[in-house]
Amino acid sequence: MDETQRLFYRKNFQVRFLRSTATEFQNLFSDIMQRVYKADFQKVRPYGKHGDLKCDGFLSSKGAVYQCYAPRELKEKETIHKIKVDYPGAKKHWRDQMKQWVFVHNDNDGLPGGVVRHLHVLKTSEKKKVEVFWWSEPELIGEMEKLDEADLVDLFGPQPTKVQSQIISFPELQTVLTAISKSIPDPEPVIKAPSPEKIAHNNLSEDTTRFLHLGRHLEREVQKFLEKWPDPAFADQIAETFRNQYDALRNTGLNSEEIFVGILRFCGFNQGNGSAHNTAVLAVVSYFFERCDIFEDPDAVVFSA
Known part of the structure; x- marks a missing residue:
């Protein structure tokens, strides 16, 4: 493991x-x-x-x-x-x-x-x-963390290895994205790219930070999938769904870590669909974390050359 x-x-x-x-x-x-x-x-x-x-x-x-x-x-x-x-x-x-x-x-x-x-x-x-x-x-x-892999699989199902987490298929992405889109609100045309300080600004845990960094390796595949999708507004619709879900969770008084977990659940993570599905969820969450208004951006960020 x-x-x-x-x-x-x-x-x-x-x-x-x-x-x-x-x-x-x-x-x-x-x-x-x-x-x-x-x-x-x-x-x-x-x-x-x-x-x-x-x-x-x-x-x-x-x-x-x-x-x-x-x-x-x-x-x-x-x-x-x-x-x-x-x-x-x-x-x-x-x-x-x-x-x-x-x-x-x-x-x-x-x-x-x-x-x-x-x-x-x-x-x-x-x-x-x-x-x-x-x-x-x-x-x-x-x-x-004292448990061996067999017990962990028994509790949570199989999870992707490092190699498996770097591979994603279009069918898995389609399953995740179409499930998210079932309750699509009216789309907004703009998807804003956040600053690279976004994770630190939201006080997310070390595990969540590493999780998102892992997902960044898969963002290009999500982008390719969305570019091939026949409806050009699909990505904007998904982004709006993420924003609405984030707002709903934040308005209940949850902290950033609890909101992140809530978004994972909303996207189908840990629903017994296997390691490939969880990898696809990570890829989608990482992609839209970086490109739409879920969680907060710092008011101003200075970038050095």
């Missing part, structure tokens, strides 16, 4: 992580942990009058009780209440078996200040009894 495949797997994970809530998030967490730790990790399901004993998963070797929390919108008051109920409940049910308590959440922006303060107080007060941790995307990626 090469680094390009690893990059695609991380991006696949991010797409699933950011879209998952409630049971779907818990399943993603458990799917990874079960593959990493095998029989050492036990997924816990609610049963009888005691439910799940305030535990979504138990890692025997560490005595770690994992509690997942993935609401559609994480709020400070409700989250603190969740912790106040779940931690004492876990201590009651697991007693001396619980050496660690891990709060696993899905808020990519970070926890509210009051929640972090409450967790730190809990960690300090319990340090002689139970180790308290809280996990989110970075920790779960760390666990995912």
Whole structure:
């Protein structure tokens, strides 16, 4: 497995992580942990009058009780209440078996200040009894990266190698572009080329930056495809669709990284269509990232000769 495949797997994970809530998030967490730790990790399901004993998963070797929390919108008051109920409940049910308590959440922006303060107080007060941790995307990626290729394929499907990512076919491009065009708004004739500082200006992650750089090698193929398309307004229509999707995501208050993942999903990334399809999605997103008003351009950029 090469680094390009690893990059695609991380991006696949991010797409699933950011879209998952409630049971779907818990399943993603458990799917990874079960593959990493095998029989050492036990997924816990609610049963009888005691439910799940305030535990979504138990890692025997560490005595770690994992509690997942993935609401559609994480709020400070409700989250603190969740912790106040779940931690004492876990201590009651697991007693001396619980050496660690891990709060696993899905808020990519970070926890509210009051929640972090409450967790730190809990960690300090319990340090002689139970180790308290809280996990989110970075920790779960760390666990995912312990998996071998067979497990990653099982979770996310096959992903392109470096060589495969540099090859793209017109049929795959047609599949992606025609799917995007199904809800085409009125086109605008101008496609603006952004400055080369655009990625840095939008504070996109290192992985996303590398992902877009990888896609740039394929932009010429997208350009060739669009030039051969019989409708000369097709590229403008796709660009307008991208702009509208970007505006819709931005207006929900998402950060740049979440918006980028949302655009990948909108274009069909990580939909179980195979590595060639994901490569085509990357090529299309990279092409229109550079040529239309999705994400922000710096107000002024000075280029040196």
